[in-house]
Amino acid sequence: MIEVVNAERFQVGDTVRINPGGATEEENTIVAIEGNTLELGTNLQFAHEAGEEVVRVIWTPRLRPPDPSPTPSTTATATPTAIPSPSPTETPSETDQE
Secondary structure, three states: OEEOOOHHHOOOOOEEEEOOOOOOOEEEEEEEEEOOEEEEOOOOOOOOOOOOOEEEEOOOOOOOOOOOOOOOOOOOOOOOOOOOOOOOOOOOOOOOOO
16 A cells, blocks of 8 residues: 555556655556545555655557568569550641641
8 A cells, every 4th residue: 555645536447656766666556546545446555755756657558560461482583564555746737747
């Protein structure tokens, strides 16, 4: 169990980080809240001092990694290429030749 100044921002099931960035940093899960006391899912690993920060950990979903690219083949295969069609050209009309 750990006591906080204000437990209103926490909910049962939240993961909390105690003393983030400190030598005794650890995470735990809230299983019950009574007043400003958080009951945690497992025993604390460290003895924490009064005034150490307790923050709610917000997990963001990880983006799915891209599908792996196909394995390159070691055999050469012909790739058809487009043959450009000739551009239309103007032919002089009879009136242009006068």
